[in-house]
Amino acid sequence: MTTIAFIGSGHIGGTVARLSVEAGYDVVLSNSRGPETLKDLVDELGPKARAATPAEAAEAGDLVVVSIPLRAYRDVPVEPLAGKPVIDTNNYYSQRDGDFPRLDDGSLTSSELLQQHLPASRVVKVFNNIFFVHLRALPRPSGAPDRTALPIAGDDAAAKETVTAFLDAIGYDAVDAGPLAQGWRFQPGTPVYGNAYAGDDPNFAQSPGVPAGTEKIRTALDAARR
Numbered sequence: 384m385t386t387i388a389f390i391g392s393g394h395i396g397g398t399v400a401r402l403s404v405e406a407g408y409d410v411v412l413s414n415s416r417g418p419e420t421l422k423d424l425v426d427e428l429g430p431k432a433r434a435a436t437p438a439e440a441a442e443a444g445d446l447v448v449v450s451i452p453l454r455a456y457r458d459v460p461v462e463p464l465a466g467k468p469v470i471d472t473n474n475y476y477s478q479r480d481g482d483f484p485r486l487d488d489g490s491l492t493s494s495e496l497l498q499q500h501l502p503a504s505r506v507v508k509v510f511n512n513i514f515f516v517h518l519r520a521l522p523r524p525s526g527a528p529d530r531t532a533l534p535i536a537g538d539d540a541a542a543k544e545t546v547t548a549f550l551d552a553i554g555y556d557a558v559d560a561g562p563l564a565q566g567w568r569f570q571p572g573t574p575v576y577g578n579a580y581a582g583d584d585p586n587f588a589q590s591p592g593v594p595a596g597t598e599k600i601r602t603a604l605d606a607a608r609r
């Protein structure tokens with residue numbers, strides 16, 4: 384696996400792209416406005432980065448990161464993502480995304496919604512519960528005592544293995560929260576969302592980021608209540 388592609392290259396997509404390049408991967412970035420609008424980020428990332436359309440990025444990626452406002456999920460290219468592991472960083476905020484009744488009533492998780500849109504892809508939920516500033520600040524080498532862990536969820540074991548190896552390469556451990564239906568355990572409002580990486584400061588966006596290891600993240604996932 385050498386190429387990580389991005390549908391959405393903003394705060395989270397751009398941060399994962401930076402970590403990917405630092406780990407030696409090639410990256411292909413895309414957004415809604417067109418490749419030319421990503422020139423500054425491509426220049427910053429250097430020769431391992433290029434920009435493309437979402438369809439081209441989806442085609443190019445061995446692993447594809449979807450990181451867009453959830454309301455736009457139907458725009459994610461379907462056919463070029465068939466068979467591929469797809470990372471979903473998205474969160475649902477009705478005030479931003481409009482109302483999705485099955486997300487409101489808890490009968491579906493937001494990552495299951497993306498999986499339904501991408502039936503032949505293998506969706507893995509990750510990165511949605513960490514503020515992008517903390518994601519940038521907290522990578523550590525494998526085995527470091529202050530390494531941070533991220534929850535993952537997915538229905539395909541091989542895709543979760545791929546994502547776990549990717550996380551390891553960019554500086555994070557993974558905690559398996561189960562299938563996509565368990566993704567609610569780290570959706571907005573849960574104990575592991577945001578402030579777990581801010582030393583439990585509820586104003587997590589003001590924190591520079593505090594490491595949170597496997598045990599802390601596992602405990603927080605187990606403490607989630609609907």
Ligand SMILES: NC(=O)c1ccc[n+]([C@@H]2O[C@H](COP(=O)([O-])OP(=O)(O)OC[C@H]3O[C@@H](n4cnc5c(N)ncnc54)[C@H](OP(=O)(O)O)[C@@H]3O)[C@@H](O)[C@H]2O)c1
Binds near residue numbers: 394395437
């Ligand atoms: N910010 C965080 O710290 C954070 C943390 C965890 C999870 N998240 C979640 O991750 C997702 C992305 O958040 P963000 O903060 O990175 O957002 P952002 O900075 O606003 O970036 C969104 C990106 O998505 C692109 N985009 C929008 N509509 C698109 C479409 N129809 N097709 C292709 N690309 C499209 C945007 O491109 P254009 O600018 O060209 O439209 C932009 O590159 C959201 O669901 C958010 O809730 C955010």
